Structures are given as structure tokens and as C-alpha cells.
Ligand SMILES: NC(=O)C1=CN([C@@H]2O[C@H](COP(=O)(O)OP(=O)(O)OC[C@H]3O[C@@H](n4cnc5c(N)ncnc54)[C@H](O)[C@@H]3O)[C@@H](O)[C@H]2O)C=CC1
């Protein structure tokens with residue numbers, strides 16, 4: 228009697244969270260730029276995510292090998308590779324979440340804004356295809372400069388009549404990941420217990436880690452140390468770009484952060500919002516009329 232009561236209570240809980248009684252809903256995730264430095268490890272991490280039933284790997288080159296490789300992993304997600312403009316529609320069709328790490332990364336001495344000219348065109352083309360083939364998908368924008376690529380996508384979606392501010396995100400979760408790691412090291416607390424809210428955008432001083440709100444709180448950090456932690460978080464991308472000395476920017480930590488954010492999106496779709504510890508730029512925050520004229 229007790230066990231059947233427990234069973235029906237947990238069944239009720241599952242239902243109230245939007246799960247079916249037996250399995251998770253079918254969810255398709257598409258990664259655009261899947262053969263790149265971020266795309267490959269991100270493809271691996273999404274293949275490991277039990278909430279993904281179909282994984283669509285798209286790039287302009289190299290996806291045949293990446294898809295064959297990832298598809299051998301014995302997890303449920305069915306993997307398919309797609310390459311080139313002709314296959315973009317099929318790659319996107321029916322996607323619930325689209326993750327975009329397509330585009331060029333920085334080299335030492337460059338700012339994220341220096342990537343604008345080339346990445347703006349890539350993001351515009353991919354967003355146009357998303358509006359056509361999966362207008363209801365949650366879009367996770369990784370391509371830099373995020374502060375600009377998100378408004379570009381927003382303008383494309385508005386023009387297509389598919390814009391929904393709740394479904395377009397600039398992924399800035401890597402700033403949270405860094406802030407947590409750096410804070411845990413300085414405060415001497417276990418990193419797995421740490422949360423640090425980060426607000427704002429994803430470039431230099433627009434990245435605003437709120438160490439005053441960090442948990443667990445630390446009384447031992449001086450003002451100087453908090454200023455140094457803030458600067459290190461804001462310059463985290465540059466730290467990696469310089470360390471890689473011309474071989475690109477953060478890829479592994481970004482793939483991790485992208486997988487964390489996509490997982491939060493999938494849980495949100497399943498009725499279990501878990502986005503609190505992630506960080507994202509919403510198009511409404513950074514949107515500028517300037518971008519409307521750029522893509523007109
Ligand atoms: N949001 C964030 O926190 C971060 C963003 N990034 C950004 O992510 C982007 C990608 O970085 P990486 O993976 O290191 O670069 P990468 O050069 O290693 O890979 C980029 C991939 O995009 C593909 N690509 C280019 N044009 C495409 C198109 N039209 N459609 C589909 N795929 C296309 C390329 O073939 C390549 O495989 C860069 O813009 C970088 O600045 C990087 C780290 C953190």
C-alpha cells in the first residue's frame with residue numbers, strides 16, 4: 228500500500244514536471260559548426276546527454292567523420308551528419324534546440340569585435356535557415372561577438388516573423404564557469420559547492436561577475452582580491468587566446484559551458500527549469516537599432 232502510494236506520488240511529480248510516465252520526450256538538438264574546435268567536443272557532450280534523442284551535426288566541411296566517430300558511442304541519441312548549404316534545411320528540420328558555434332575564433336591581439344565582419348554573415352545565413360526550418364527552436368548562440376551576433380539573429384527572426392525573445396540566447400555560461408573556478412580557488416571553498424551570478428554581456432567590462440552574491444560567501448576576500456577576480460573573469464577569454472598562441476580560443480571549457488546551457492534548455496522544455504546558474508544574453512538586453520540597418 229505504502230509503496231503504491233509512493234509510486235503514484237512520484238508519478239504525479241513527474242507529470243507535474245512535464246515528463247511522460249515512461250521516458251523523456253523525443254528531443255532533437257542541432258549543432259551548427261559541429262566539426263570545429265568547440266563543435267567536436269560539444270557534439271560528444273550532447274551525445275552523452277540522456278535528454279537528447281536525435282543529434283544533428285552540421286558544418287560546411289568535416290561532419291562525415293565527426294558524425295561517424297560520435298555515432299559509435301553507446302548512448303541513445305541517433306547521430307546524423309550534414310554538410311553544406313544543400314543539407315542545412317534537413318539538419319535543422321524539427322530541432323528543439325539549435326546550438327551555434329560556427330564562425331572564426333580570435334587570435335592574439337584581436338578583440339571579439341574584430342570577428343564581427345565574417346561571423347555576422349555566417350550567423351545571418353544560419354538564422355535565416357532556422358527561421359525557415361525550425362522557427363520554434365531554442366537558439367543557443369555561441370559565435371562571437373555574442374553581444375552582436377544575438378541582436379543579428381533577433382533582427383533576422385523579426386524580419387521572418389518568428390522572433391520570440393524567450394527562445395534566443397547568447398551563451399555566456401563560460402563566464403559563470405570561470406567565475407566559479409577562480410572564486411573557489413581564492414576563497415578556498417569546494418568548487419562544486421560554488422555559485423557566482425554573472426550578468427551583462429560577453430566582452431570585457433560588459434561581463435559583470437557579482438562576487439558579492441557568491442555562495443558560499445567568503446569573509447576572507449579583500450576588496451583588492453575581488454577586483455582581481457573580476458578582472459580575471461572579464462579577461463578569461465583573452466587568457467586562453469594568448470596561451471594558445473594563435474591556435475584559437477577556448478574550445479574545451481566552452482564545449483562544457485555550451486553543454487551545461489543546452490542541458491538547462493532541454494530541462495526547461497521538459498518543464499524542469501534549471502537555468503538559474505547559467506548565464507545568457509537575451510536579445511532584448513543588447514538589441515540596438517544599429518543591427519537592423521546592418522542586416523537590412
Ligand atoms: N560564447 C562564448 O563564450 C565563446 C565563443 N566562442 C566563439 O565560437 C566560435 C567558434 O570557435 P571555434 O570552434 O574555436 O572555431 P573553429 O574555427 O575551430 O570552428 C568553427 C567551425 O565553424 C564552421 N563554419 C564556418 N562557417 C560555417 C557556416 N556557414 N555554417 C556552419 N559551420 C560553419 C567551420 O567550418 C568550423 O568547423 C568563434 O566565433 C569563437 O569566438 C569561443 C569561445 C567561447
Ligand SMILES: O=C([O-])CC(=O)C(=O)O
Nearest residue numbers: 333401463464465476477
Ligand atoms: O575570448 C574569445 O575570443 C572566446 C570567448 O568568447 C571566451 O573564451 O570567452
